Amino acid sequence: MKKSSSCRTTLSEVHQQPEESFFFEQTGVLENIISKLCFTEELGNGEEDYTVEMKTIYEILNSKSGLKYSLLKDVILDQLLKAISTSQEERVVRTSVAILSTIVTANRSVIEDIKRKGLQLYDLATALKRNIHEAVILIYLINPSPAEIKTLELLPCLVEVVCTSKSCKLELTSILLTLPAASLMIIEVLVTAFDYETNRMHLAAISSPRVLSGLLKVPRKDNLEEFISLAAILVNCMRFDGKCRKYISEFSPVPPLVSLLWSNQKRASSVALEFLNELQRMPRSSAIALFEQIHKQGSINNMCSLFLLMQNSEPEYRLLAANLLLQLEVLEDTSAKSIYREEAAEALFESLTCEEYPSTQALSAFILSNLGGTYSWTGEPYTTAWLDAGIDSWCSKIAQRILHLGTSVFHALDKGLNSKFKRVSRDCLVATAWLGCELVKGPDELRHAACEIILHSIEQFLHPGLELEERLLACLCIYNYTSGRGMKKIINLSEGVRESLRRLSNVTWMAEELLKVADYFQPNKWRISCVHSQILEAGTKCNGAVTALIYYKGQLHSGYADGSIKLWDIKGQKAILVQEMKEHKKAVTCFALYEPGNCLLSGSADKTIKMWQMLQRNLECIEVIPTKESIRSIDSWGELIFATTQNHKLKVIDASRKAKDIFKNKRVKCIRVAQGKVYAGCMDSSIQELMIINNRQQEIKAPSKSWMQNKAISSVSIYKDWLYSGSLVLEGSKMKDWRSISKPQISIAPEKGASILAMEVVEDFIYLNCSTSTSSLQIWLRGTQHKVGRLSAGSKITSLLSANDMILCGTEKGVIKGWIPL
Secondary structure, rough: OOOOHHHHHHHHHHHHHHOOOOOOHHHHHHHHHHHHHHHHHHHOOHHHHHHHHHHHHHHHHHHOOOOOHHHHHHHHHHHHHHHHHHHOOHHHHHHHHHHHHHHHHHHHOOHHHHHHHHOOHHHHHHHHHHOOOHHHHHHHHHHHOHHHHHOOHHHHHHHHHOOOOOOOOOOOOOOOOOOOHHHHOOOOOOOOOOHHHHHHHHHHHOOOOHHHHHHHOOOOOHHHHHHHHHHHHHHHHHHHOOOOOHHHHHHHHHHHHHHHOOOOHHHHHHHHHHHHHHHOOHHHHHHHHHHHHHHHHHHHHHHHHHHHHHHHOOOOHHHHHHHHHHHHHHOOOOOOOOHHHHHHHHHHHHHHOOOOOOHHHHHHHHHHHOOOOOOOOOOOHHHHHHHHHOOOOHHHHHHHHHOOOOOHHHHHHHHOOOOOOOHHHHHHHHHHHHHHHOOOOOOOOHHHHHHHHHHHHHHHHHOOOOOHHHHHHHHHHHHHOOOOHHHHHHHHHOHHHHHHHHHHHHOHHHHHHHHHHHHHHHOOEEEEEEEEEEEEEEEOOOOOEEEEEEEEEEEEEEEEHHHHHHHEEOOOOOOEEEEEEEEEEEEEEEEEEOOOOOOOEEOOOEEEEEEEEEOEEEEEEEEEEOOOOOOEEEEEEOEEEEEEEEEOOOOOOOOOEEEEEEEEOOOOEEEEEEOOOEEEEOOOOOEEEHHHHHOOEEEEOOOOOOOOOOOOEEEEEEEEEEEEEEEEOOOEEEEHHHHOOOOEEEEEEOOOOOEEEEEEOOOOOEEEEEEEEEEEEEEEEOOOOOOEEEOOOOOOOEEEEEEEEEEEEEEEOEEEEEEOOO
């Protein structure tokens, strides 16, 4: 009556109705009142007041017993539901939704009545899509299943509510749940409740700074459920796109999220552990600032909470709590024994030595390997690169505290180093190398004991077939762990390990120092092994010959005669095809790396050079450079691209993509770019040199005077400071000496009547593919120029690549094979 004079008459009529009057008359009058109260234009802007009044009317009816009052409640619900489902007027639907939301919020049992009366989620979704944001509260309160939410396709509307919550026409301040909060909790379902691909699709829609900014503002102070939902969403956003981590670290409300650790709700503490462990995967300086913020918030409370969670949580969350506890403990003043540190380390060691649970074993190894390291903003661990530059004071403190636990650390790591799971053993190698950097500063007794425990396990990582990074880490471990009294352990290193160290001496001075010690005691202990073992075979016949090979971004890329390109993940002796595309119209003839933008170049017989970039783990073409002729080979230096053509022309293409000829009077067959120079092997058996910086050209090998030996240079290879060329014979000299000497320092004639088609130089070996046996590789010792073996590819070799110690070839049948020396 306060809001509308037109209501007074009907209210008086209701009051004057005798008890025995027909119920239908009362119903009709009440419907008239609801209609006028809710939807008359006379009400003006008092919507919030009358939504509360309608809730009060419903509560009065709800407090009465008897059929009549139940039926009158039904009248109210029927009127509101009818308006939501049938009205075309936005104001009517909005008002009905607002009133129904206030009623349901105050009395959740009404939800069942609404469902019984046939309220359709579709009608609420339609209202939400009509910009009636108030509908989101009803959708949340009805609690539809994840599948139903997905079917409604609400995510764009939910994002809009979160980002523009102030635009809501009715501010429902009287209810406990806000529109953004309801949207937040529905979004949590959409990014967590489905399969991997569906969750990622939904995460892609909310990972922008605009949406993250809106999400971070949603939770209200001390509202546990809202902060739980926010934390769950942020965890998944960081896992989906690591670039979110920097924004989240700068703007997220860390204190209330940390306080979830104190909650008695298991879901709250679990999501807090996940959030903090995910957030700390950032550059070390930012991670330290995060831990200092957590420490200031309440060191004792947080550490006690983590300690209790570590004792009472499931195995995965126990390890997450241990990780946080070990890092927070560094901020404490004392470095003496700590119950927190001992229990946390024990939790990690226990999981590391238990292979029955591979997931927790892998997690404990990962945590140990990165306790003293750092991450990129995308969350990728950079601990190995961190070790190359030496560890900082923070990492040194953590290492000291771990080493205080004694030999139990190394017994656990030894178990992990010998794990059958590659990821676990590699992470343990990183952890061993990190601790060794600090161990070498400490007492000899512990270092000697550690050497006794794990040296034999470290030796396995020096095998030539393993990745160079692993071999370097193993070399660092041996150097640090065998310092002092442990140095005598080097005497007993196996021949294979000694050979690996000799190979690594070209890369790191530590290997050279270790060899000096070993050779001092037993100078004739090692020898070169010429036996090769095949470690790789991959490919299919459907794309024709493998015409080009290269490693890019840690994956093997192969080009084919039909113009397709394939990407392979090489895991041990297995090659897993991860991507395939066909962008070239004819054969892919060559690959090269292009430094600007960290790109890949592919040349083709279709008269194009294409530039590729790895975008979100997919290789995508970002530029096409047209050429006038088919491309035979390419290389690059800075922004310059050098290419040989089918007609034996050498072109240089600059940053503006203008091309010009080099060595115009020569017909060039092959090129190699190194140390700011271009080396071109020519059809007349000469080798030309171009100094890129000043465009100076000179001939470093003249054409052969004998017509019998005037054969084209088919291959040019550079190893260290040596330049090798292949034609009828292989010749090699130091690059600086080619022009000044009359005879090459190395000369190899494969066999009578044979010409060299392709070659690669790897460590101690030279591999030759010759015209007399196109399906095999000859193995020659680089030092003594002796032929020591042959590798069979099974069919004609059409491409050749060296990678670390491996030699790889592609064949005309589409097969890729790889070998390493034992």
